[in-house]
Amino acid sequence: MNRSGLLQYSLWPDTALLDAVQTGNEGAFEEVYKRYCYRLFTMAYRKLKSREVAEELVQDLFAVLWAKRTEGPIQNLEAYLFTALRYRIINYVKSQRVRDGYALYCRIAQSDATHNTEEQLAQQDLNTALKAGLDRLPEKSREVFRLSRLEHRTVPEISGRLHLSEKAIEYHITKSLKLLRGYLQDFLLVTWPLLIWITKI
Structure with missing residues (x-):
């Protein structure tokens, strides 16, 4: 198209x-693009603070305008373009919030899964160490400890x-706890609540 045509x-009205x-x-479409592109981009960029997203939304708006040029009358071109872009911005923000929310959910779920797995592994290690001890x-x-701490029997029972005498039972309990503390010292940081339960008289 020559310069005189552009x-x-x-000079044409909207x-x-x-x-x-x-x-x-196509010449008329190019003029519409030149007339409104920068203003639309400025509006989108001001709302979204992203040059790339602003350009994408504006380009999509003009692509749809051309693709659907024969569908339905547009009464006011300027109002149509800015209203259509405003809806695109709103939809983008909504979709971004959904994506961010889903990403946050995935991070939390992954963190919980990792945390739960670590707890399960620690518990398995503790069970193995306790059994070995x-x-x-x-x-x-061992028999006295089992009856006292695992079956919750009293000293007289x-x-x-x-x-055996009650003093002998108390001796075996004290001896078992002392030995187990030594066996389980490597697991003290992750098992202290259980050790409190074990040593509670």
Whole structure:
């Protein structure tokens, strides 16, 4: 298109340009783009603070305008363009919030899963260490500990069941706790609540 043609379109009012665009006139469409592109971009950039997103929304608006140029009458070209861009901005912000919310949900879920996995592994390690520690106790001390801390029997009950004096039962409990503390010292930081339960008399 020659320069005189471009200058001619620049003198046309919006209504004439719009009529020409609706008939497929590319020169008229180019003039509409030149006339409103920067103003639309400025509006989008002011709202979104992103040059890339602002350009994308404006380009999409003009692409749709051309693709649907024969669909439905537009009464006011300027009002149509700015209103259409405003809706695009709103929809973009909404979709961005959804994406951000979903990303946050994924991070939290992943963090919880990692945390739960670490707790499960720590618990498994503790169970293994506790079992190994119990197996290392002398047989009589192991039996007394099992009845006292795992079956929650009282000292008199254990005494009667094993035919040992109550002082002997207390001795075995004290001895078992002392040995287990040594066996489990590597797990103290992750198992202190359980150790409190174990050592509670």
